[in-house]
Amino acid sequence: MAVSFEPQRGAMGQVSQAGVPSRPPLACRPSPPLGGRSALTSAFAKFFPAALAFALLLLAWELYARLGGIAPTVLPAPSRVLAQAWENRTALAENTLPTIRATLAGFACSLIAAFVLSALVDFLAPLRRALFPLLIASQTLPLVAIAPLVVLWFGFGLLPKILLVALVTFFPMMVALVEGYAATSAEISQMLAAMGAGRWRIFWLARLPSALPYFFAGLRISITYAVVGAIFAEYAGAAKGLGIYMLSAKNNFRPDLVLAAVAVSSALTLALFGLAVLVQRFAMPWERAGRDRKVEPSGRRP
Amino acid sequence: MTRLELRDVRKSFGALEVLAGVSLDVGAGEFVSILGPSGAGKSTLFQLLTGAIRGEGEMRFDGAPLDGARFAFMPQRDALMPWRRVIDNATLGLEVQGMKRRAARERVAPLFAEFGLAGFERAWPAELSGGMRQRAALLRTVVQQRDMLLLDEPFGALDALTRAAMQRWLEGMWRSHRWTALLITHDVREAVLLSDRIYVLSARPARVMREVAVPLPRPRTESAALAREAAAIEAGILDTLLGQPTPINDHPMENRND
Incomplete structure (x- = not known):
């Protein structure tokens, strides 16, 4: 029997009438304005407490440093850090760029490796049993000890930085992806198999998209490790970079410049984090749709 | 004309016997239900049909051994991909x-x-x-x-009202398309409303306890007389499932909870 579809009247026609939405579907309706007033107020309400706490902390620090009679070579006030950062902006910028480069290159390598290996592991269960203990062991290595060794082996160039960034970011990404694949709904897999999809097809159509939320959760975590990893690598030895800048500032008794570099690295991490959130929004538009209210066509069911 | 034909299909998972010889037929354009208690192995039967697992016994389609790509399968929950x-x-x-x-x-x-x-x-x-x-x-x-629809408790996850509406809707759709369909359900009313024939399975290990023909005209939600007949068939099936003889008094509902 071939399934055919001649439109027919009768009880069925009446039923499909009931199902026709009497207002335009969500997808056609203008979405709530992102930059609108309500969005602005809600964003303000969301971030205001954090901003206030941060400002109060800075204020307390400033007052303590100014009125406590503490030497600026020990604890510089935030205002001094800011002023010195501006004065040394060229040097800071020169040292920030290599850090950004190392972070992004290392993170990109880590992402590619995590994707390829996680896919391999998903297809070959024995490989997973062979690799996971090794990967977990790699996470027990103290970075303080490993960083100088990697620099010793691979020199002062970009390579040791890439390796160290990859070392700290690869594992969370790998675990996130492997867990994400495993989170695929069994019913979807079974249905695809019944449709005649093979192993690779099911991976591409179901397992990979199912892993996306896990992937982005891992991405948000590991991108914050990435900058720290790069700075650690530079700290152990580099020609230029925020890490080596911090080291030499410390050796010159300039905690204000150390803190300026710290502020830059924090800003960098936050920017990357924000970028990850933004990418997730674009990559998973259905996630926001799910949080909107459900469509009930004019109260009629089903 | 018989399309799907199962003869003495068995399946065990280790020591756990799930299907103890199930035989059934589905004819062309026929709507057949498999009705059984939860955990009776109804879904195992579907997995056998879709080729997800292998079992013993004979499965034939149009007279030839079943070769897989015959069915369009609708799983229990909708299994829509959110992305x-x-x-x-x-x-x-x-x-x-x-x-x-x-x-x-x-x-x-x-x-x-x-x-x-x-x-x-x-x-x-x-x-x-x-x-x-x-x-x-x-x-x-x-x-x-595909040649045949396999519906695995398609409305099981819905609230009662939505489920009733969906059952009526599906009956209407089936009347206009006459799909050859095999439905798994544990909802007696759903089976009687939708099916031409019903196979009642026992608890695990599952075998066919009874085959019930539902000779009621369609649509089946139109008249009170039809509803009474349907209710009588439902009561008979429930008695088979719950292991009770058909009560002889006029108020069978009172004996339900014995």
Whole structure:
């Protein structure tokens, strides 16, 4: 029997009438304005407490440093850090760029490796049993000890930085992806198999998209490790970079410049984090749709 | 004409015997239900049919041994992919068969009105109500144009009211399309409303306890007389399932909880 579809009247026609939405579907309706007033107020309400706490902390620090009679070579006030950062902006910028480069290159390598290996592991269960203990062991290595060794082996160039960034970011990404694949709904897999999809097809159509939320959760975590990893690598030895800048500032008794570099690295991490959130929004538009209210066509069911 | 034919199909998982020899037939254009208690092995039977697992016994389709790609399968929950728009969920089976996405969309789009989904082609599944999701899942199932539909408790996850509405809707759809269909359910009323014949399975290990023909005219929700007849069939099936003789007094409902 071939399934055919001649439109027919009768009880069925009446039923499909009931199902026709009497207002335009969500997808056609203008979405709530992102930059609108309500969005602005809600964003303000969301971030205001954090901003206030941060400002109060800075204020307390400033007052303590100014009125406590503490030497600026020990604890510089935030205002001094800011002023010195501006004065040394060229040097800071020169040292920030290599850090950004190392972070992004290392993170990109880590992402590619995590994707390829996680896919391999998903297809070959024995490989997973062979690799996971090794990967977990790699996470027990103290970075303080490993960083100088990697620099010793691979020199002062970009390579040791890439390796160290990859070392700290690869594992969370790998675990996130492997867990994400495993989170695929069994019913979807079974249905695809019944449709005649093979192993690779099911991976591409179901397992990979199912892993996306896990992937982005891992991405948000590991991108914050990435900058720290790069700075650690530079700290152990580099020609230029925020890490080596911090080291030499410390050796010159300039905690204000150390803190300026710290502020830059924090800003960098936050920017990357924000970028990850933004990418997730674009990559998973259905996630926001799910949080909107459900469509009930004019109260009629089903 | 018999299309699907199962003879003494058995399946055990280790020491656990799930199917203890199930035999059944489904004719062309016939709506057949498999009714049984929870955990009786109904879903195992479907997994055997779709080739997800292997068992013993004979499974034939149109006289030849079953070769897999005969069925369009609708799983228990709707199994819509949240990351695909409704129309791309509906085209999934066609895409797996190798059809280009654009061609598949053109094939599927005209059917949205009949399935009560007009205007929701570009919506995400999360934006649909439970009943709409099930209709989208059924649409995805029937557009595959396979020989037979396998429906695995398709309305089990819905609230009672939505489920009743969906059952009526499906009956209407079936009347106009006459799909050859095999439905798994543990809802006696659903089985009687939708089926031409019902196989009543025992608890695990499952075997066919009874085969019940439902000779009622369709549509089955129109008259009070029909509803009474349907209720009598339902009561008989329930007695088989619950292991009680048919009560002889006029108020069988009073004996239900003995």
